[in-house]
Amino acid sequence: MNSFKECSFVIHGLFIAVATTSLANPSFGQVQQLRQQQETVVSDPIIQQIVDEANNNSQLEDLAFELLDVVGPRLVGTPQMTKANDWTVEKFQSWGIKAEKQQFGEWHGWERGISHIDMVHPRVKTLAGTQLAWSPSTNGKAVEAEVIVLPEWKDSLDFRSWLPAVKGKYVMISQPQLTGRPDYNWKEYGTPESIDRMNDQRISLIKAWEENIAKTGFSANSLPSILEEAGAVGILTSFWSWEFGANKIFGARSKMVPSLDISLEDYGILHRLAARGHKPRIKVETSSKSLGIVPSFNTIAEIKGTEFPDEYVILSAHLDSWEGGSGATDNGTGTITMMEVARVLKKILPNPKRTILIGLWGSEEQGLNGSRAFVIDNPDIVEKTQAVFNLDNGTGRVVNIDGSGFVHSYDYIGRWLSAVPTTITKEIKTNFPGNPGSGGSDHASFVAAGIPAFMLSSLSWGYFSITWHTNLDTYDKLVFDDLRSNVILTATMAYKASEEPELVNREQRVMPAGRNGQPTAWPAIRQPRRTGVGY
Template structure:
């Protein structure tokens, strides 16, 4: 379904809004007028905030195969067309269509309390309120013990993960507790995790499916992200039993009630809609090259997200970075020397599917890539770029960064040739072929703990001063890569030693994209 209302709502803001407070750069290292115009467009006329508000608030989460993903793609296509930028959808396969609706979870015994819960992706619903007794997987010494216990779960809701000894942020705990207390709690957590890993192993390779087959009507877990109020939310393994995640605090409550045989019962009302097999696709836009149209600079960010929040920093910020970079390029550099592409990838969260499919389907683009600039790790300004094991490419990237204003370049650590990442984001889909696929890296630990795949990855976590910086950086790098008289070389360095073998690591391999959902 098309959503022209998003564009209609956005355009007045787009035309009128200018973010305040972006001071004019005083430290340009070149008198290049295009770089100066890009600074003005990106830092003084930034549209990052109104763009992000529509994507995160009006459209929301963008799970692969969901109507939310389709709505975000429609919005991107409408925007690019309104800016006069060529745009298209490129289908790469099919996926399982699914839409979540209302979820409400209550403790009904031994007292009443509404619980903080999230539905796991692609979970079945409940077809109306479901109320049942809660049990937990007990200690199971052997697989025979598991076989004997399994019939008891019929008609019940099963707790299927360990409870945390504390839901306090580790940094605060380490700062405020006695060292002995901190060490004791960490040891207890490790012991609980180990004990529960054994219980799950006794149920076989897919324990949640085993519980469902034995008649469990619900499976409840909690995947705490070691921060205040944050859980990581992924996908369900069940086909008929509802699968939910409870907050660290509420899971601990229900766990203790169950462990102490105090008769907990839960009422779950989960609305979902199965939409069958649906097409999945990337959104590609381009500014055609005028001198070298068959050489390419690629801006890269995945569009899909998990569903428990709104995917603001994973990867709404990357999406807005590259969308805004293309707006800046259209305004300041509309006729590039080389073709500038942007890939808004689908299926990244299921294994870089969209970008891997694009690379596999477009070998002529991969062969002629001048550079790939990928952004996929949250807010904060870009502060680290490595050339991912490419030797000669360091000279090109170094020249480009040297021309950036100090306000942007001064925060960036360059690592040449770099250790090369082992995976993790869409630049790998091109790097594996030897193409210069580079990640524009921001501060990682805070992102990993608090917003990466969590229930708190929302608009309010975005730092717009940094997002403006990153979009302007991406536009400037795309321009400089496009104009460079030299092709970026692809000679490879010897990679660091693999501690498992004592030999240098192999170049990261290419993997075949998973083009359909296979249960």
């Protein structure tokens, strides 16, 4: 899921209270009980076979291991993204599914090397942190220097007069946190008085910090380039995710010196020492490499239709990720689920009426670039696409489906959902006709072109604070029982969509009025970034 300002998280942020007995590491008995519940006999033998295959011959664990542990995180422009494209193509082909990687653009190539970050004064401590994506390197050399904090300035002239002080220093540019405890922990144990006091202090500190940055005349995003031009040897940040041990990990804003994200408490140690005059020093060694301009790909696979081979049902997920963790829930889970759906359908339904196309998109995190390029580059496919099913927000079972603004979506989504076992659909809430997504995930690329495309929104499992773009987005957060449910749901809906006698109605809703009282516009087709560096 990408992080651009255009993103809409209305659907993704929906919290639904449900009773659950599913555990991250369930006992054998719990797994057997769950499978028995899901294996309720259904009238359609194809669907019964889908349920049996998904539950009794699941490949999800193996796919997760190969993608997340062996390939690893999949930042656009890195060798790991290329490995991911190659691995997905080979895996599809091993199942007898035609697949290829299709170039849609290019990006600045970058390869991560080692990152060592150690405090060497006033005491020795190895710091928890990482070099940010596309960050310049120390070229394998250890660069030791003092760490300094941002002072309070009177105005931009005062800032300019201070700038020479950064020469030869590591500069901390993130606000230190007042607390490393998430709000729910305060709510559970804090007194009302201490919670109010903490919140008041935090609000005051945030306001003071933002006002101080504004006095420089620059934004927080542009500050790194100003500091490196003034001679700073590195930029230190800490982007807390409001959860124990979680930091958001994005890309570097510097172009000449390394940018490093430091964990909340280690950043706090450095900031407290520097602010109180102890002049902490750190030694940093990184060995990342710039690889020049490299191609960017989508992985495209298909199970050819028999009756309507030139009409399509698209299984959609983005393959790329940020690389603070291993890209497990954003969007390794979507990728392996759609791959597993394709495997199950190829085995159970080798000759569908319509072509089942699987799109694993590249560079979603930089603005839906892979899917936007596919929509523009393949008008014949887009024109005859029956439906797009997209997965992109975590490891949880699907609990919400929005009609994406299509007037008749209630009819056909209702038909397809009614075929899914009720053990899978009992928690799903729907919203018809809903509203068209404007850019939060890849289904929006198709919605903009007038194609019925639907986000299969998942139960949170703490997605936005714990794993979304964080260092904690790793294999151990996966909940395979929920993913198996999503395989059954998506495979059944794709099967039923492919069996429809004709293409579904694409009539769009009348858009609601905006703040000015005038109707808002249906989202427009957006051009992808076909070349880029960093953000």
